[in-house]
Amino acid sequence: MSQAPIIARLTTRDADFDSRLEALLAWEGVSDHEVASRVAEIIGAIRERGDAAVIEYTNRFDRLEASTMSELTIGPDRLAQAFAGLPAAQRDALEHAAARIRAYHEHQKPSSWQYEEPDGTVLGQKVTAIDRVGVYVPGGKAAYPSSVLMNALPAHVAGVREIVMVVPTPDGVVNELVLGAAHLAGVERVFTIGGAQAVAALAYGTESVPRVDKIVGPGNIYVATAKRAVFGQVGIDMIAGPSEILVVSDGGTDPDWLAMDLFSQAEHDEDAQAILVTWDAAHLEAVQASIERLLPTMEREAIIRESLARRGALILCDDREQAVALVDRVAPEHLELSVESPQAMAETIRHAGAIFMGRYTAEVLGDYCAGPNHVLPTSGTARFSSPLGVYDFQKRSSLIQCSPEGADTLGRTASVLARGESLTAHARSAENRLKTDD
Incomplete structure (x- = not known):
C-alpha cells in the first residue's frame, strides 16, 4: 500500500483547485466557545481579586509555588545581570540584531506637522507616544528572545515611557537569553506570568502589575482569546495565527534551499503553513524530492511532517501573473520571491506581511536580524493590516486653531x-x- 504524500500537490487547472485552496487557508484560532468561557472566567477573577488571582492561576498552570507577587517579579538589576552573564557569542548576536532592528525602526518615526491657511487658521497633527506598553513573550515549549527585541525596541524608539514584559516560566525555568534581550531592549520590569491571567493583569492592572495602554506580542489560543476580549479597554497589536510562508520560485533556485525554507516555518508547530508556487513542473518535482529526502534529517521532523500534511502545499500554476494573483489571494505573512527580478515582481504584489526578495534572502533572516519587524499579519489579514512598527506605539492628535x-x-x-x-x-x-x- 502506497504511503500518503508528505505534502499536498495542487494545480490551478484542477476543477477542485479553489475549494482545496480555501480548505488549506481556512483558520480561526480564537472561536472555541470553551476556551472563550474559561478566558472570561480568568479575566473576571483577575479584575475581582487582583494579585491573589494572578498568583493562583500562575501556580496552577505553570506548576509553581509562589506566595507573593515579588516572587514573580524581575527588576532591572536582574535583567542587566542576565545580559552580562550570557556567553559572548549570544551577547554579540543580540547586540547585532538589536542594532539593526533599532536602526530600521528609527526610519519609521513620523513627525508632527501643521500648516497655516491664508486667513490665519492653523491645522495640523501632533504625534505622541503611548505612555505604557505591555509586551507578552511566549514561554514553555521554546524561548523567544527575538520576540522581545521585535516588540520592545519599536516601543522604545517610539518614545514609550514604560515597557512592562510578561513571560511565563513553567516549572520555574527562567531563560537567561530572554531576560538579557529584555535588558537590551529597554524593558524595565518583567513579571513571570503568562496566559490569559497575564493579559488580564496588564489590561486592568492589579496591586503589583501596572495597567498598560496597549498589549503586544504573540501567544497561544488563550492569550489570543484574552487579547480579543480586553480590546477596547486597551489597545492590542493583532490576533496572531500560526506562522506562514509562501514561496514563489521560477525554477532557478536550489530545491534543497526551498525545502528548508518551507521547513523553517513548518517547524514552529503543527498548524503552521508552508506553500510553494511555481510555473515550472520539473522544478516542483525537484522540490518535492528535496522535501522527502531532507525531512528525515530534521530534529523537529514530526512537527514538520504534521504541518506539511495538514496545511502545506506545492502549487503548479500557469505563469508568473497567475502566481502573483495567488499571492494576493493568500495574503501571506511571509512571502519569498525566489525569482529573477524580484523587485519588479514585488511591485505587482498587493497583499503580504513581509516580502523577501531574491534567491539569497531566506525568510529566517527576517525572523532574527534583518531589521524589519517579524510581528506580521497572519491568516490573510495582510489584506488590511501591517507589520508591527513604531506607529503602533504612537497616536495622533488633530490640531485646529x-x-x-x-x-x-x-x-x-x-x-x-x-x-x-x-x-x-x-x-x-x-x-x-x-x-x-x-
Whole structure:
C-alpha cells in the first residue's frame, strides 16, 4: 500500500483547485466557545481579586509555588545581570540584531506637522507616544528572545515611557537569553506570568502589575482569546495565527534551499503553513524530492511532517501573473520571491506581511536580524493590516486653531450643515463666532 504524500500537490487547472485552496487557508484560532468561557472566567477573577488571582492561576498552570507577587517579579538589576552573564557569542548576536532592528525602526518615526491657511487658521497633527506598553513573550515549549527585541525596541524608539514584559516560566525555568534581550531592549520590569491571567493583569492592572495602554506580542489560543476580549479597554497589536510562508520560485533556485525554507516555518508547530508556487513542473518535482529526502534529517521532523500534511502545499500554476494573483489571494505573512527580478515582481504584489526578495534572502533572516519587524499579519489579514512598527506605539492628535476670519468662514458652513442635521446647539455654537456687520 502506497504511503500518503508528505505534502499536498495542487494545480490551478484542477476543477477542485479553489475549494482545496480555501480548505488549506481556512483558520480561526480564537472561536472555541470553551476556551472563550474559561478566558472570561480568568479575566473576571483577575479584575475581582487582583494579585491573589494572578498568583493562583500562575501556580496552577505553570506548576509553581509562589506566595507573593515579588516572587514573580524581575527588576532591572536582574535583567542587566542576565545580559552580562550570557556567553559572548549570544551577547554579540543580540547586540547585532538589536542594532539593526533599532536602526530600521528609527526610519519609521513620523513627525508632527501643521500648516497655516491664508486667513490665519492653523491645522495640523501632533504625534505622541503611548505612555505604557505591555509586551507578552511566549514561554514553555521554546524561548523567544527575538520576540522581545521585535516588540520592545519599536516601543522604545517610539518614545514609550514604560515597557512592562510578561513571560511565563513553567516549572520555574527562567531563560537567561530572554531576560538579557529584555535588558537590551529597554524593558524595565518583567513579571513571570503568562496566559490569559497575564493579559488580564496588564489590561486592568492589579496591586503589583501596572495597567498598560496597549498589549503586544504573540501567544497561544488563550492569550489570543484574552487579547480579543480586553480590546477596547486597551489597545492590542493583532490576533496572531500560526506562522506562514509562501514561496514563489521560477525554477532557478536550489530545491534543497526551498525545502528548508518551507521547513523553517513548518517547524514552529503543527498548524503552521508552508506553500510553494511555481510555473515550472520539473522544478516542483525537484522540490518535492528535496522535501522527502531532507525531512528525515530534521530534529523537529514530526512537527514538520504534521504541518506539511495538514496545511502545506506545492502549487503548479500557469505563469508568473497567475502566481502573483495567488499571492494576493493568500495574503501571506511571509512571502519569498525566489525569482529573477524580484523587485519588479514585488511591485505587482498587493497583499503580504513581509516580502523577501531574491534567491539569497531566506525568510529566517527576517525572523532574527534583518531589521524589519517579524510581528506580521497572519491568516490573510495582510489584506488590511501591517507589520508591527513604531506607529503602533504612537497616536495622533488633530490640531485646529481658527483665526477670527477662519471662524467666520468655517462657522457659516458648519451652521448650514448642523441645521440640516437638526442639531441647533451645534449650529448656534458656530454662529456665536460669526462676524457681525457694524
